[in-house]
Amino acid sequence: MLIFIKIFELKTILSEQQLAITIKRLAHQLLENHVNLENTVLIGLQPRGIFLSDRIVEEIKKETPADKVQYGKLDITFYRDDIRTELHKANHTDIPFSIENKKVVLIDDVLYTGRTIRAALDALLDFGRPEKVELCVLIDRRFSRQLPIQADYAGKSIDSIITQKVKVLWQSKDGRDEVVFVE
């Protein structure tokens, strides 16, 4: 326990520079496994996953023709399993292409309990039957999963205790790029 506390006195998980490098790496890993993004579509999860997906798409477009990149945004509010305990504000879904028989890469900022991804998989299937679904996250909070779900691409894996919150801050939304622990 002491060791945990020692580690997490450092509140920053990823600095601005580390974040930029990590995003680049994730983009390159995606391109490595999905050559030229043929038959692959990228889908960012609303509300906060889209800041990461926007950045990844930006990086990918530096390496591959922009018109090859099929990129959408998915909101999972109506598929949540905690809908009876709390209402969440619905955000916009925009998937302007078919996902039928496509390889889909879901992109979110933090993988924690896995419940958001469960909802996202349900939502996704209402758009068609993808050939394969992969998950790309910036922060993987290990040992916190409540469902059997894991990431195929993770920017950084961290061990955290349940009372800690991980917050990913974005320049365009929060004024700076950083990943931090919030006690």
Next chain:
Amino acid sequence: MQLSTRHLLGIKDLTPNDISLILSTAEQFKEVLQRPVKKVPSLRDVTIVNLFYENSTRTRFSFELAEKRLSADTINFAVSGSSAAKGETLLDTVNNILSMKVDMVVMRHSASGAPHFLSQHIPAAIINAGDGINEHPTQGLLDAFSMKEKFGKLEGLKVAIIGDIMHSRVAMSNIYLLTKMGAKVTVCGPPTLIPKYMRDAFGIEVSYNLKETLEWCDVANVLRIQLERQNQVLFSSLREYNLAYGVKKNLLDSLSKEITVMHPGPINRGVELDSDVADSKQSIILQQVENGVAVRMAVLYLLSERNPASN
């Protein structure tokens, strides 16, 4: 994030924030309705009864579709063929239905205030689908949604509500909603169909001149002449009404700009609205119907009961 009210009895009880929340949620549901699977599982643990004590096509189908698109279980009640015809009271009927574990009640009734009465006596959430000449809140919301979709915002929008203002619950809901959201409203019709107090009570304009009103407005929401609610002669004939207040193609063509025409349906073709106008590009009547499902999904979703105890 939730509505300030447990029921939707009328727009009168909603705050501008409530209205914005319903309209923005409806926008997301409209996208759901474009998907290959036009359905979400949000209300799969909710049962809804549609109690229609008065005839309806659009509203009933629209609510029923909205409920099904949200995965709710639905039962339908029409007064003919039910025990209400044998003299059962409204409260008894509803309590009997609720004892079968129904969570929400959508009700249309010919008596103004019927859903308000019910809301004081039963635990379920009530959605008013039109009560007498009082309000038709979901119609008001879908009209506003359609205007917002077309013009981008409601604030400052010039809306004319034309026709039988006195007997129209659609007019009431529209007036409450549009004034709360900062739109400018003028009601227009024959003096016998516009109550005297309208201008002072709601802070809106009253006009008896159709051409002037149409020249002023961005949107004309044309109301149905409610033949079933006229118990005295308020205008001499439908033909005369059409000549004085019917919205016609040549009248619209004579205006300096192209206005948008709306109608809550069902249309009396050739009375308040001529066929060539109803079917023209200027009319968004069928878009209103399409938007109705999304708006009702938003209302049902936002009012479906939360149970924090099961946390």
